Amino acid sequence: MKKKYFFLVIIINSIIQISCTKTPSYSTAPPTPPPSNTEVTISMFNMQFLPDSKTVANGTVITWKNGDNYPHTVTSNDGFSFNSGTINGLGQFIYTATRAGTFKYHCTIHGMAMSGTLIVNP
Ligand SMILES: [Cu+2]
Secondary structure, three states: OOOOOOOOOOOOOOOOOOOOOOOOOOOOOOOOOOOOOOEEEEEEEOOEEEOOEEEEEOOOEEEEEEOOOOOEOOEEOOOOOOEOOOEOOOOEEEEEOOOOEEEEEEEOOOEEEEEEEEEEEO
């Protein structure tokens, strides 16, 4: 019995990969990532602001958290930049810095003995 051997011809389909090594072109500049430090917290504890001096970038959201079980305020000494009104015990006040400058502030309930400084960089 005669065997026929058929050799299979394997056809290799070459796949040409076109690698895209070019960076995509933007019609406009890619968006600038937001600043990393956009939120900070200042504690109110034992009639003190902690830290009592804080430097932030303009646009930063600052949260003062009252860690005491009695009220405080966060009131800028200039009388107009920010004023929390009464922050009840364990309450908080949120302010977004919109203007560069050095802002001294205090608690109107406990007076200048409870004061702090917020420095807003441009
Ligand atoms: Cu106070």
